[in-house]
Amino acid sequence: xxxxxxxxxxxxxxxxxxxxxxxxxxxxxxxxxxxxxxxxxxxxxxxxxxxxxxxxxxxxxxxxxxxxxxxxxxxxxxxxxxxxxxxxxxxxxxxxxxxxxxxxxxxxxxxxxxxxxxxxxxxxxxxxxxxxxxxxxxxxxxxxxxxxxxxxxxxxxxxxxxxxxxxxxxxxxxxxxxxxxxxxxxxxxxxxxxxxxxxxxxxxxxxxxxxxxxxxxxxxxxxxxxxxxxxxxxxxxxxxxxxxxxxxxxxxxxxxxxxxxxxxxxxxxxxxxxxxxxxxxxxxxxxxxxxxxxxxxxxxxxxxxxxxxxxxxxxxxxxxxxxxxxxxxxxxxxxxxxxxx
Numbered sequence: 500x501x502x503x504x505x506x507x508x509x510x511x512x513x514x515x516x517x518x519x520x521x522x523x524x525x526x527x528x529x530x531x532x533x534x535x536x537x538x539x540x541x542x543x544x545x546x547x548x549x550x551x552x553x554x555x556x557x558x559x560x561x562x563x564x565x566x567x568x569x570x571x572x573x574x575x576x577x578x579x580x581x582x583x584x585x586x587x588x589x590x591x592x593x594x595x596x597x598x599x600x601x602x603x604x605x606x607x608x609x610x611x612x613x614x615x616x617x618x619x620x621x622x623x624x625x626x627x628x629x630x631x632x633x634x635x636x637x638x639x640x641x642x643x644x645x646x647x648x649x650x651x652x653x654x655x656x657x658x659x660x661x662x663x664x665x666x667x668x669x670x671x672x673x674x675x676x677x678x679x680x681x682x683x684x685x686x687x688x689x690x691x692x693x694x695x696x697x698x699x700x701x702x703x704x705x706x707x708x709x710x711x712x713x714x715x716x717x718x719x720x721x722x723x724x725x726x727x728x729x730x731x732x733x734x735x736x737x738x739x740x741x742x743x744x745x746x747x748x749x750x751x752x753x754x755x756x757x758x759x760x761x762x763x764x765x766x767x768x769x770x771x772x773x774x775x776x777x778x779x780x781x782x783x784x785x786x787x788x789x790x791x792x793x794x795x796x797x798x799x800x801x802x803x804x805x806x807x808x809x810x811x812x813x814x815x816x817x818x819x820x821x822x823x824x825x826x827x828x829x830x831x832x833x834x835x836x837x838x839x840x
Contacts, residue, residue, distance in 0.1 A: 511540075511546045512546070512550065512551065512554050514533070515533060515534070515537055515551055515554055515555060515558075516554050516555075516557070516558045517558075518530050518533050519533075519534075519555050519558040519559060520558040520561060520562055522617075523558065523559050523563060523617065523618060524562045524565075524618075525566075525581055525618050527686065528682060529681075529682055529685045529686070531649055531681075531685075532681035532682050532685075533682075534551075534555070534646060534649035534650050534653060535650075535652060535653035535656065535681075536677075537551050537650060537653060538551075538649065538652060538653020538654040538655075538656070538657065539653040539657035539660065540653075540657065541650070541654050541657065542654055542657025542660070543657065543661070548650050548651070548654060551650060552643070552646055552647060552650060555646040555650075556639060556642050556643060556646065559611075559638070559639075559642040559646075560635070560638070560642075562621075563620075563621040563634075563638050563642075564621075564631075564635070566581075566621035566622045566625070567621045567624060567625040567631065567634055569622055569625065570622025570623060570624065570625030570626045571625035571626065572625075574626045574734070574738045575734070575735045575738050575739075577622045577626075578619055578622050578623060578626065579772060579773070581618055581619050581622065604629055604633055604634065604637040605637065606620065607620060607634070607637035607638045607640070608637060608640055608641040608644060609641060609644070610641060611641055611642060612645060612648075621634070621638065623734075624638075626734055703783055703784075703795050703796055704780075704795065704796055704797075704798040705768060705795040705796065705797055705798060706798050707797065707798065707799065707803050707804045707806075707807040707809060708807060710725065710727075710743075710768055710797060710804075711807070711809055713725050713766065714744065714745075722765075723762075723764075723765050724745055724765075725765055725766040725767070725768050726747075726761065726765055726766065726767045726768070727744075727745055727746040727747070727768045727770070728746065728747055728748075728749050728754060728767065728768070728769050728770070729742045729743065729746045729747065729749070729770060729801075730749065730750065730751050730754070730769055730778050730779055730782060731748070731771055731772055731801070735772050736748065736814055739772075739801070740813060741801075741811040741814060742801075742811065742812055742813075742814055743770065743801070743804055743809075743811065743812070744810060744811070744812055745812075746770075746812075748814070751778060751781075751782045754782060754786075761786070761791055765793065766793045766794075766795065767791065767794040767795070768794075768795060768796075768797055769783055769794065769795070769796050769797065770796065770797040770801055770804070771800050771801070772800050772801055772802065779796035779800065780796045782796075783796045
């Protein structure tokens, strides 16, 4: 087996470029171990951080620009595809959308440090139609911070290792195995977390046919309908301005902060556009921990309801921006106010 020194000495820059390009392209293989290894090997003067850094930035520029253009052209469809392959369900679209709503393009300065943000950030910026030059400026600044942090952290570790010639020789010999083990460990950790999330979700999901039956039964008996909440971000609503019958539009943070508006005497149904219902499922689990027990995510979200052939209602003023939490909860509602709410 080639040592990490031999591998990086002969193939260092193509390896770094290709690995980062693939990861930023959406393949969930972490590039942090490779950058750490590259930084450590720079301590042995087998490669230069001054060359590795612009190569990483070029790889990120190519992949991020491609995702930006795709997001600008196809909007939420591209983000949904990326989330479908993501191993970070918790950091899917909802957190990225929410962070952009609060901080704008400044989010790009730290997005690459957060699993799940890195790839979806670029298409969401494109979807928001932020000017390309603004995107490139913040994206490259964030890439510089991200890559520089890990490369110089590796250099620091390499300098420490050089103080012991025996340890440095062992690191050189088995470094490739260490890098591979780190990559595998990170992937396995993310897979386990996603598996745990899906297990928690399995018993909560409500089928569209079940929700339709609940609505029909409530109307027949003259009772209140289930309390249906549309958790989609305004960008997603602009792309598809329809809601389930009687649904209120409330963003996840407002729903958790204003849980007093949530009725306790009927079922609460949440839906979103994320694959596998990541957003609605995560909010449902958090509400349950806060004591709201009769809450369930709708399987398939809005698309699942459409596929089942059930009717939708148009959104009234989908781009309205409320001034308060109460306004956020009520003014973003669809045309059919929840009966009895």
